[in-house]
Amino acid sequence: xxxxDAFNLARIQFAFTVSFHIIFPAxxxxxxxxxxxxxxxxxKTRNNDYRDLYHFWSKIFAVNFGMGVVSGLVMAxxxxxxxxxxxxxxxxxxxxxxxxxxxxxxxxxxxxxxxxLFGWNRVGNxxxxxxxxxxxxxxxxxxxxxxxxxxxMHTPQGYEIHNGQVVPVDWFAVIFNPSFPYRLLHxxxxxxxxxxxxxxxxxxxxxLRKNDTxxxxxxxxxxxxxxxxxxxxQALIGDMHGLNTLKxxxxxxxxxxxxxxxxxxxxxxxxxxGIPDMEQETTHYALEIxxxxxxxxxxxxxxxxxxxxxxxxxxxxxxxxxxxSFRIMAGLGMLMILLGxxxxxxxxxxxxxxxxxxxxxxxxxxxxxxxxxxxxxFTTEVGRQPWIVQNLLRTRDAVSGHGELHMNISLIAFIVxxxxxxxxxYSYMMRLIRKGPHQGEGNPENQTAESERDMPxxxxxxxxxxLNNAEGGK
Numbered sequence: 001x002x003x004x005d006a007f008n009l010a011r012i013q014f015a016f017t018v019s020f021h022i023i024f025p026a027x028x029x030x031x032x033x034x035x036x037x038x039x040x041x042x043x044k045t046r047n048n049d050y051r052d053l054y055h056f057w058s059k060i061f062a063v064n065f066g067m068g069v070v071s072g073l074v075m076a077x078x079x080x081x082x083x084x085x086x087x088x089x090x091x092x093x094x095x096x097x098x099x100x101x102x103x104x105x106x107x108x109x110x111x112x113x114x115x116x117l118f119g120w121n122r123v124g125n126x127x128x129x130x131x132x133x134x135x136x137x138x139x140x141x142x143x144x145x146x147x148x149x150x151x152x153m154h155t156p157q158g159y160e161i162h163n164g165q166v167v168p169v170d171w172f173a174v175i176f177n178p179s180f181p182y183r184l185l186h187x188x189x190x191x192x193x194x195x196x197x198x199x200x201x202x203x204x205x206x207x208l209r210k211n212d213t214x215x216x217x218x219x220x221x222x223x224x225x226x227x228x229x230x231x232x233x234q235a236l237i238g239d240m241h242g243l244n245t246l247k248x249x250x251x252x253x254x255x256x257x258x259x260x261x262x263x264x265x266x267x268x269x270x271x272x273x274g275i276p277d278m279e280q281e282t283t284h285y286a287l288e289i290x291x292x293x294x295x296x297x298x299x300x301x302x303x304x305x306x307x308x309x310x311x312x313x314x315x316x317x318x319x320x321x322x323x324x325s326f327r328i329m330a331g332l333g334m335l336m337i338l339l340g341x342x343x344x345x346x347x348x349x350x351x352x353x354x355x356x357x358x359x360x361x362x363x364x365x366x367x368x369x370x371x372x373x374x375x376x377x378f379t380t381e382v383g384r385q386p387w388i389v390q391n392l393l394r395t396r397d398a399v400s401g402h403g404e405l406h407m408n409i410s411l412i413a414f415i416v417x418x419x420x421x422x423x424x425x426y427s428y429m430m431r432l433i434r435k436g437p438h439q440g441e442g443n444p445e446n447q448t449a450e451s452e453r454d455m456p457x458x459x460x461x462x463x464x465x466x467l468n469n470a471e472g473g474k
Contacts, residue, residue, distance in 0.1 A: 007399050009407035010082045013414060015381075017075055019374055020418050024068030026373050029143060029188065030195025031061045032136035035116075037222075039129050049215040055120075056215075056437035057199070062117055063429045065109075067422055074414075082407075086388055086398035090166045093159065093174055094149050101145035109138035143188055151180040153389050154380070155248045166392070178248055182241040183380075189234045190376065193336060194369025196226035201366025202433050204359040215437045217353055220362070224352065228340035235333060239296075245383075246297055249390065250306040252383035255319040256326045257293055258283040260308050268293035268305040273327075276319035281309060283323075314386065322383045329375040332368045339365055 004012070035054055042050035076098070079087050087095075115123060115131035123131075158173030159166045168174050200223035206216045246253045254260075258276040259268060260283065270292035274283040297305050308316050339361060346352045353359075388395040 004404070006402050006404050006407045007396055009404065009411055010399050010402070011395070013082065013407065013411045014075075014078055015378075016411070016414060016418070017071065017078065018377070020422060021068065021071035021075055022373060022377060023370050024064045024071060025139070025142070026191045026194045026370060027198060028061065028064045028068055029139040029191035030193070031057060031064065031199075032132075032139045033192065034195055034199065034222075035061060036129075036132045036136045039132050043125060043129060049218055052215050052437045053219060058117060059432050060429055063425060063432070065113070067425045071418075071422070082400050082402065083388075083398050084400040086393065088165065089393050089398065090153070090389055093152060093166055093168050096168075097145055097149040097152075097175070101142055101149075105138045105140075105142035105145060108141065109135050112138070140188065143191070144184060147184045147187055148175045148177075148180055151183050152177050154183075154384055155179040156389055156392060161392075166389075179241075179244055182237065182244050185237050186234070186241050186376075187373075189230060189237060190369065190373050192226065193230055193234060194373055196223040196230070197336070197362075197365050197369040198367075199223045200227070201363050202436075204362040204366075205433075206436050207353055208356065208359050208363065211436055212353065213437075219437075220353065221347075224340060224343035224347070227336055228344050231333065231336040231340050235337065238330075238333070242297060243299075246305070249384065251308070251311045251315060252317055252322070252380075253297065254306050254308045254310070255317040255322045255383055256379065257297075257305060258286070258319050258323045259293065259305055262304045262307045262310075267291040267295075267301055267303070268297070270296060271323075274323070276323050278316070278318065278320060283319075317383045317385050322379045325375045325378040325382070329372045329379060332372040332375070335365060336368065336372075 035058060038050045038054040038057070041047070042054065079094075112131040112134040115128065116135050119128055119131065152174055155178040156166075157177050158168060158170035158175075160169050161167070199219055203216050203220035203223065206212075207220065242253070255276075257268070258271045258274055260281050262268065267290070269288040269290045271283055272287045272289065274286035276283045291301050293305050294303055295301055308319060342358060342361070343352060346355055346358055351358075384390060386394050386396065388398045
């Protein structure tokens with residue numbers, strides 16, 4: 001049906017499933033920490049707006065957590081079904097790292113998730129806050145192990161190869177490989193920003209509809225502080241990550257820049273826009289700024305950035321894809337910085353909650369964090385090609401020996417099931433958000449009788465029960 005060979009169908013299938021999956025952990029990572037902050041502020045100030053926001057966003061967190069677990073299991077199975085060559089070659093490293101993620105992060109999250117979601121009126125305040133913090137810590141630990149495994153594929157070290165298989169000889173070097181610190185910071189900060197803009201857009205939606213409450217205002221205010229402070233920090237982390245990539249994966253940088261040749265003695269320009277052509281080895285309609293590429297990537301005006309023609313054709317990433325995916329990510333990052341600055345100016349003018357143009361801008365930027373994460377992952381993963389483990393194992397050598405018919409059927413099945421199941425989950429989450437936080441919904445007096453009568457048995461049922469009650473109260 002797709003008129004592609006089994007290899008490319010396997011790549012598309014993994015890209016499709018990972019793109020769906022990464023949305024949910026990204027929101028979960030940031031929102032878990034947000035919930036910990038909300039509960040900490042409530043314990044410190046006893047301002048019930050924080051308590052109401054905690055109960056409202058804990059429902060959204062539960063839905064995201066559930067969908068993230070389900071979509072993550074599918075990805076784990078694909079390593080064995082579609083990429084058996086990779087599992088055979090590098091499984092002695094990636095297998096233990098993913099196991100550590102389960103034994104530490106996932107068990108920590110699962111162990112305290114029930115107390116966090118259903119223990120508000122059943123345990124003490126201190127214990128409940130501790131459970132929320134442990135869930136937040138679990139999401140960060142999960143990010144740690146996943147990024148350690150993925151970063152090793154980009155900058156492998158601490159290994160030896162015996163009989164065609166990777167054997168770890170220094171686990172500290174394996175985990176703390178050269179790209180890991182930058183990628184961990186970049187991804188974690190991106191998750192915080194994705195959650196912040198998701199929350200800000202929810203607040204803007206309600207304010208535009210005249211649902212102006214103290215809790216809604218706190219949602220927007222906290223998110224705008226996050227955008228103001230963290231967006232510039234993310235840009236600095238991205239710059240450091242770029243310098244690290246230039247050192248260890250120069251072909252990826254050349255593809256990102258759409259840069260093909262280095263005339264002798266000339267600094268490298270920055271190509272703002274263009275259409276890279278892999279066949280003709282040029283970037284059509286290039287809009288360039290002289291020497292700026294050298295300044296950004298080497299922090300000098302005379303050093304040159306490696307060009308794509310410096311590498312054999314077989315070792316070049318697809319510049320057409322990563323050129324634009326990087327610019328989408330970077331462009332959205334600049335808009336985040338701009339939005340944070342505008343928010344500060346309006347805050348000083350006491351117009352943060354009244355400017356409808358600004359609120360529409362915030363609403364439009366709601367999905368920007370998730371889109372930027374997806375664009376960043378496309379940039380880093382496609383930019384590593386044609387290697388699945390940099391300079392050690394080519395992607396084509398890692399795929400399982402399936403036929404085109406099998407891969408076509410499985411890809412179609414994934415598309416249908418994912419859009420059906422996760423589409424329903426997304427719609428359900430949007431229904432919860434449209435209801436918004438209600439004053440007093442976290443009040444124990446309003447919850448005790450109901451919770452005793454109808455204790456939910458799974459995380460998503462907590463959100464479902466509250467949604468039904470909200471609808472019934474109208």
